[in-house]
Structure formats: C-alpha cells, structure tokens
Amino acid sequence: MAISIGLRGLCRRFGDQTALAPLDLDIRAGEFFTLLGSSGSGKSTLLKLIGGFDQPSAGTVSFDGTDVTRLPANRRQCNTVFQDLALFPHMSVEQNVAYGLRVRRESRADCAQKVAEALKLVALEGYQRRAITALSGGQRQRVALARSLVMEPGILLLDEPLTGLDERLRQQMRDEFGRLHRKTGATFVLVTHNQDEAMSLSDRMGIMHHGRLEQVGTPFEILHRPANEFVARFVGLESILTPERVMRDGERLAVMIAGQRFDLADYREAALPGKIALRSDRIRIVADPGGGGLSGLVTALQFRGLHYECSLDLRGAGHVTAIIPSVEMPRTISPGSEVGVILADGALVPVMEQAKETA
C-alpha cells in the first residue's frame, strides 16, 4: 500500500553549514514526486532523512501521519535505490534480490517465487544465477530496482539512479520507472538533476536550491508559473526581463516591454508577476527592424544543427536568446544586424517573484 510522507520543519545542519533549511512538504500516497536540483542543493540530504539514513537537526518525518523521525532505516517502510546501486558484489542476482525477504525470514519457496516475479517485472527473467559483476550497467540498474520492489515498499526512494547510464539506456529506464510506478502504485520519490526526467515522470516536483525548496508544483505549473528567477532558469527559461509595467485587464495580464503592450490570456493568479521570462522557442526574428513588435541587435549567432541560437539585445529592455529553426532563419542576418523581434503566442511566462520595492 502506498504511504504518504509528511515533513514538518525538517532541517539538517552540518556544523555551521545548513545543508537543508527548515521545510514543510507533503507527498501524497501513490504520488510520483521528484526533487530536482543541482548538486549540493540538499536534495540527497532530504532523501536520506526520509529514508532514515541520517537524523534531522530539527523537525519531523512522518509516514501516513505516524512520526518516524527516530525510526532507524531498517525499520522504515520504504526502500531505496542508491545512486551507485550498492548491489552486493559477493552475491548472485537472486541472493541480492532475495536479501530483504530473507531478513524478513520468508520461506525459501516464497523467496524464490517473489524473486522470479520481481525479475520478471524488470524484464530480467532467468537471471537468478548470474553474478552481479557479469551484468551490464542497465541490467544492474534493473536488479537494484527489483531488490527494492520485491519488498513491496509503500515508498520507493530513487537517488539519482540514472546517473552514469548512457543516453539511450537513460531514456529506456526513465520510461521503466513510469511503468513500474503505475504497476506498483507505491509512492515514488525521485532525486535528480535532470529536468527531462523530472518533467516526464513527476506528478509533482520540488525544485531545490542551496538547501531550500524553491517551488513545489506540477511540471505544468512550474513551467508556466515559475515562482522565481532561479526556478525559471532551472527549467530552461533563460531569457528573463523586468517589464516596465504589469497590470491586470480582466482575465488577461498586460505587460509593457520597451514601450509596447503584450497580453497574456487566462491569467487568474492572485498576485502580479515581478518578472517575465520569454520562451526562446516562441521568439521569431525578421530582417526588417520595424517589421515586428520589438527591435533588437543580434549580438551572437550560433548554429546548432536543427536550429540557430540567436542572442538579442532588446535595446534597454534586456538580453534574450531566441531559438530559430534553421529553415526559418533569414539569410541576411548576422551578428550586428538590426532585426525585428516578434513574440509568438505563449512566449510570455510570468515569473511569480514579487518585484523588488523601488524607492
């Protein structure tokens, strides 16, 4: 059965270093929750506290409402897939997968059957007798998953399990996680620094930075209403402008950039955004400086194969990067060109950070 996780005022300090600032977070039973952040952001620290491998400096961890803060890892109803997998090298695949069952004193027959089922779940039927050292990276990954899943945990913690796999295998295993989550129904908590993984798998995700939880929401919410500049940049919204004015116009949001008004439909948030991010793939450029809404100077142009990456100086409004499909790139444009900049539908993303008070 899936278990919910409640964190209250949870924090971890090492000496005078704060690895994790006090945070509150609820992860629902059966949810696929991702902690996304760069290295040193505190996401692995948080996972260790949930798993019981570390003790918080303050705050509590509860599973299904029961306080488990002081419960050691071996008595918590959750299992972890470690970053380095931590498969026991002196044991066969079967011994590895059966380890937790044997600790629970399940009968040999039950173990054998459950191991066979778990291996089938991760598409490794018949691998029981293999040595761990004789497996490929992807196969080891699957064994580590099977070893955790065979315990039928209420919570599965995944600590950057895809790091170190090549891109193809990564995508394959990523899809596997989604399938296994639907199949087992357990609460999955994934720690990663890869936003593709986070976006494609998560029901909700939390973005961490310097030991703080910057924003929690669905991937859609985070992409369309990033809480602050850091979150926006982290999810790939690199072009961030401070508009001259933002105002509400019915259900629309009106934004003034370089003296021109741009509208954002269906804006129902209570607060007004302090900043506006521009989606690079929704910016078009035309050779005629007066031919678009805005005008700008091309400061750099880089060919990336399927597209060009074009850095633009929007004349006092700020710097933005546009991604222009190679086939749509006007031939005459080169660094130093004055161009017209058109913002297509969906180009504007409000960054919900409050505007800094100006004196």
Add this chain to the structure above:
Amino acid sequence: MFLIRRGLALASPGFLLVLTLGFLPLAIILVWSFWTWDPATYWIRPDFSFDAYAQIGEAGRWHVILSSLGKAALAGVLCLLVGYPAALAIHFVASRPLAFVLMGAFTVPFFTSYLIRAFSWRLVLGRNGLINSWLLDLGLISEPLDWLLFSNFAVMVGLVASYLPFVIFPLLLSMRRVEPNFIAASQDLGAGFLRTLFTVIIPLTKPGIFAGFLFVFVMAAGSSTEVQMLGGAGASMISIIINDVMRVVNFPLAFAISAVVLVLLFAAVLIGNRIFGLTKLFEDFK
C-alpha cells in the same frame, strides 16, 4: 606489445630487488638443505642427500613443528577475534581524530623492543603480577594462579599482544573497500547491525581477514622470544629447534627444517588465496 615491454623495463629494478632479496636466500636454503656436513672443512659441501630430511623425524621435532604451526594458527584466530571488532570500531564508529588515536594505540607498542614487550607480560601474569594481586585483593582466589605465567596460556597472550596490529591494518584496508552504501543498502532492506556484519561486512572483508591471519600465522610460527620468555620449561618452537641444531653445527638439518616450514607456509598461502582471494585486497572492485 611495445608498451608491455616498456612496462617490464621500468619495473625491472623492482623485480631484481625482489629476486635478490626475496627469492635468492630461499633458493640457497633449499639448495643447502641437500648438502652434507664435511668435517674436513667444518662446513657443508655440495651433495644431493636426503639425510637432513630424515633427521627431522628424530627427537620429536615433527611434534614441535606441528605444535608450533598449531599455536601460530591459534594466535592468528585469536588476533582476528580481538582485532576484527577493534578494526570495525576504528573504521565505522570512531570519528576521524579518534580513529587516529586508536590506531596509534595499537602501533605505539611497536616502538618498544619485542623483548621488553614480552618481558612486561611477566610483570602482569607472574605469581606476584598485576592479575594475581588483583584477584587476591578481590578475594576471588586464595592463592596465586600458577598457570598464568610460563604456560601455553602466557605464550598465547604474548603472541596475540605482539602481533595484533598485523591483523588490524589489513582489516582496515579491506574495510575501506566496503562501500558505505553496501551497509546502507543492507539496512534499507531491513537488516540490523549483526545481520549486516555477518552477511555483508565479513564476506566482503574476507581478503583482509585472511591477510591478517596470514601475517600473524607466519610471524608467530617464526617467533621464539615469546616462547622463551613466557613459555614453560619444555616449551619449544620451530625457531628454537633450528637454533638448537645450529648450535651443534648441523647446518643441513637447520636448512631442511626451514625448507619444510617454508613449503608448509607457501602451501597455506596458496590454498588460502584460492579460497579467500587474497589478491582481491589489491585489486579494484568493478
């Protein structure tokens, strides 16, 4: 191919050193054990004789050799029983500065002479020694225990105390190779500390266990001081009987005994390596 040859060339001074300092003396011992005594020169002369080997069986020497190896093996096992928890404490429990202090505590006795170390046990185990006086003071015994000193018990105490660091360092080396996450994973799957110790930590430190045992076994088999200082009147050891036959200038016999012991020890190393994978201690796990 070129790279391999160059590697060999670069390693050749080392090889040469190992050959001259390590193998040459052993080869000489083996060769001389087949030579015979020449009264004319008061030295040995080239020959191919098994006389010396036949003499090993005399005067209860086999008994001394086997009991020496037995004592050495027991010392190895006892050192492991004491040293494993100590190494575990240093590796896992102690914080770094404390680990350093603990390791120092095991090393410092080595700064003193082994004679003094063995002798100091007399002060502890003797009739008027520390242990007997404590036991008497506490009223647990009415007269001093005699078997504490000049006995196999005392020899074993001396051997274990002398060679304990030699199990701790290989054990620490092998424990450093146990990924902390292996222990975390075991815990994660529900295992308590003892279960983790016996199913994960001990199996993964087998090479260190064997290396440590081997160090103590080999050195204890060759020891004489502890037996002479702490053993009873009839106590003997391989090195003592070798000393005795050297004193009566029976060099071929001394070499023959050495050769037999060497062969036995080599056999132990090879068999142990087959079972415990000693060389793994120096390999990278992947």
